[in-house]
Amino acid sequence: MTPVRLWHCTFVHLLSLVRLLMSSDNRHTRIDFFKASAQLLPAQHPEAIAVPPALSSSLVGNTPESASKKLVPKRSRSPKDDTDHASSVKISKLSRISESKPSASTNITARRESPWEVYEKVLDLDLNGFVTVAQRKARRSGFVAVRAFPVAAAEKTLYMHGRVRHANIVEALDAFTTETSFFIVLEHMPFSLDQIVQCAKYPTEKQLAAILIQILDGLVFLEREGLEHGSLDCSNIVLSTEGDVKIANQQCCDKSLRNQEPRDVRALGIITMELMQKYTQDNGAVGVENLDRWPSDSDAVTFLSETTSAASARELREHALLQHDNQKEVLTGLIFVAEVTARRYYSCSA
Structure with a gap:
């Protein structure tokens, strides 16, 4: 063939x-x-690689602990709310909010205008989701933080930021509504405990106490009001450069239930452990492993132990570790180290 x-x-x-x-x-x-x-085709093609927005960060100092430990996980970051663009959604709730009178517990009334008519954007900073650091246009006073909220949460957000007012809870200064968006203007607190945990330095027992005293004073207030935060973690505790420590995101607060496990107290145990050793235990247990830095009979360790059993923030506030005057000034050095060495995410597009 x-x-x-x-x-x-x-x-x-x-x-x-x-x-x-x-x-x-x-x-x-x-x-x-x-x-x-x-x-x-090749597994990666140059044109198929997504390029993230330009973000600048500094390297975190290596911790001397074992690399096999569960380091504090990178928390999911909320995307920046794109609230400057028009939307076809009409928000009837926002009209009601803007027309409402302030209640007895608040002096905040939502103004029906864009916050950018009053404030000038400076920088977008990631603090458990991006906030816009801004300054008032009329007079160049101090900075504020402008946070945009989902429309569905507008009413509760305005109510809780008005009701929940304490020296150790972030203060709401103003509120704005537009056709499509809702904004709260907050006092500017440029750091969170995330940066303290990530930085190259460990807190001393005095510094740890200065942080915990202020957190617990805020939690005791919430308990008296019949509220709990419910979402307490390092990203929701913020600091000023002067050493003020405050609970943020009070829109998370809700009515506490009787005979319920004190979630905020248990969460404080995790926060304390992260501050003391910069990582959490793989098995979810609360404790520290470096007994040279934190001796087992130290007030810090016994306090950490009590976070697993205390029935209230008020009970925990009586611990020996916290029976000193709050000297927030001892935190300024630690905050400076965090400012220099901890990773920060920001955007200059504001």
């Missing part, structure tokens, strides 16, 4: 096979050539 005739026979057989595959009994069979060819 000549080569031409052999090729012809082979082609005929192949054509018959194709017709068989395309028959009614095989109509669902599909060969994905695009998929097959894609598998032959």
Whole structure:
């Protein structure tokens, strides 16, 4: 058989096979050539790599603890709310909010205008989700933090920021509504405990006490009000450069239930452990492993132990570790180290 005739026979057989595959009994069979060819391409193509927005960060100092420990996990970051763009959504709730009178517990009334008519953007800073650091246009006074909130949370957010007022809870200064957005203007607190945990220095027992005293004073207030935060973690505890420590995001607060496990107290145990050793235990236990830094009979360790059993923040506030005057000034050096060495995320697009 000549080569031409052999090729012809082979082609005929192949054509018959194709017709068989395309028959009614095989109509669902599909060969994905695009998929097959894609598998032959390099795993990464230069044009397929997404380039994130330009963010600047500094390296975190290495901790001397074992690398096998569970380091404090990177918390999920909320995307920046794009509230400057128009939307077709009409928000009837925001109209009611802007027309409401302030209650007895608050002097905040939501103004029906954009905050950017009053404030000038300076920087977008990641503090458990991006906030916009801004200054008032009329007079260049101190900085404020402008946070945008989901529309569905507008009413509760305004109410809780008005009701929950204490020296150790972030103060709400103003509120704004537009056709599509809701904003709260807050006092500017540029750091969170995330940066303290990530920084290259460990707190001393006095510094740890100065942090915990202020957190617990805020929690005791919430208990008296019949509230609990419910979402307490390092990212929700913020600091000023002068050493003020405050609970943030009071829109998370809700009515506490009787005979319920004190979630904020248990959360404070995790926060304390992260501050003391910069990582959490793999098995979820509360404790520290470096007994040279934190001796087992130290007030810090016994306090940490009591966070697992205390029935209230008020009970925990009586611990020996906290029976000193709050000297927030002892925190300024630690905060400076965090400012220099901890990773920060920000955007200059504001």
